[in-house]
Amino acid sequence: MVGMDLASLHQELVASPDLLIVQDLDGVCIPLVKNPLSRSLSADYVHAAARLRGSFVVLTNGEHEGHRGVNRLVEKALGDSEKARSQGLYLPGLAAGGVQLQDEFGNVTHPGVSEAEISFLASVPGRMKALMCSMLPALMPELSDQELSVEVDLAVLDTQLSPTINLNHLFSRIPDDVAHQRRLQSMLESLMQQLMAMAVSEGLHDSFFLHVAPNLGRDPLGCERLKPAVKRDVGSTDIQFMLRGAIKEAGLLVLINRHIAARTGTAPLGEAFNVRTAPNDHEALLALCKQRIPREQMPHLVGVGDTVTSTINPSGGGWLRGGSDRGFLTLLQELGCSYKRPNRVVLVDSSGGEVDRPSLTDGSLAGISDPEDPLHFDVCIPGGPEAYVNWFIALSETRTELTP
Structure with missing residues (x-):
């Protein structure tokens, strides 16, 4: 199931010319806690995300804004509520499953919402x-x-919004x-x-x-x-x-579309494309990409999540597979196969927080995956959010050093 380690992934990504890391938040860079108001982010992580600007976005079912939003965690980490906005240190990308869009300066829009x-x-x-x-x-x-x-x-x-x-x-x-x-x-x-x-x-x-x-x-x-x-x-x-429509698979296409538009000046799926106008069907999303996005424009994608489940169906008929990150990670993997790109799927162990979840530590992936699972993890991180954040910071520093 697992093809490489963090060191190998680091080496592959440091010089990738068109990289896009699409990352979940809770359980990935934020340890899971019983009371979400007690969550915290590290300032070093926030600065690392800024160094990866243009190559990093978030895709979360949480929200950017409000007193429970991740923006408050960013401001708390920096110790200055104005610094994030003035220096562009907010985490760009989609929240609320894909209906809350934010840039690094904290400008938030809600495309398609009445x-x-x-x-x-x-x-x-x-x-x-x-x-x-x-x-x-x-x-x-x-x-x-x-x-x-x-x-x-x-x-x-x-x-x-959620x-x-x-x-x-x-x-x-x-x-x-x-x-x-x-x-x-x-x-x-x-x-x-x-x-x-x-x-x-x-x-x-x-x-x-x-x-x-x-x-x-x-x-x-x-x-x-x-x-x-x-x-x-x-x-x-x-x-x-x-x-409705706020599913991470559709959000992945919105982020790819915006990434290509920023690099080329043209949005292949249309300037107004959003999760509420996108197809909801997995195969239709894949077909839309293949129809509208040329291979040379498709970025090198890395998906990072923690919530993937698989349980044997008690009534027979195989496995019940789910988890809020499964859909977008599977689509990202399939886009890699379709476009012949070395896309990577990274799974972070979020069982070490305050919430009981299946763990990666014994290597069995019980409760997470199964022998027939079409989703394969390129890298598993049993060290949880702390190990992932340390790797993420190191990657950002190395890529910055190599940038002309």
Whole structure:
């Protein structure tokens, strides 16, 4: 499954003439934590990303802006809220699955998103809290009114474009009770379906979808499958209420299109191309690239993620594969094959944080991949975000030294 180590990848990328690193954030350069407000970024990482300008973008289901946004982590790392904007030190790329576009100076746009959708999303965190307050006491009657209020506040992530419920802190109260963890997951799934019904009742029939993290791929109706808790793996911890079209595969094409436009002056997929106008089907995205992007314009792509899952189907019929990074990493790998480019897929072990996840340390990839998995990892990083960040900083320094 694994073809090279970090040192070999470094040597391959230092002199790549048209490199584009497409990187997830949480679990990759930010250790996973139970309370997302306690996340942190290293200042050295922020400066390394700036040195790789033109060759580095982010692709995340988190968000750039807001009090929970990664921009706040950048400003905190630098110790100066104005420095990032004046010097262009924000992390460029797509957030909220692909509907929040940002440049290095923190200029944010939301291509293809309507005012009605923005307005409904603004109401979602309040609705989430009300539903949790009504549903959680039956599952956790031991919580006092004050404890219930605290847990709900910790669980509801009031992001602008992808409001989320995160169960990690609740799971920490019942660390070894798999049956109880599964009941909480079922409550979360039911709650989010109620929110979807509210959107439909207010005329937003095709505006949103539910992103489950981690997940077990999609069911026949196209909905993401929840990953039930098992011993030593809590499974799905979050469900995000997201804008339809905000999938990382489509986001990958948006980033490639913008990269080519910056280098050549022409966007092969069109200046207005965005995730909401892009095809949702994996094969259609690949076909669009092959139709519109010449081989000589396709960059050398490196995809970096941490959330990839594979679990044997309990009802038979092979494996249930998912994870929020699987789709874009698979498409990136297939683009490499199609264009005969040495694209690389890098998997970072995010199990060392505060969240129970399958680990890379024993080399088995159990719960992550399987013997028949079409997605192959060129590099695995069992050392987690710390090891990846150290490598990333070294790569940025070496490429800077080699730049004329």
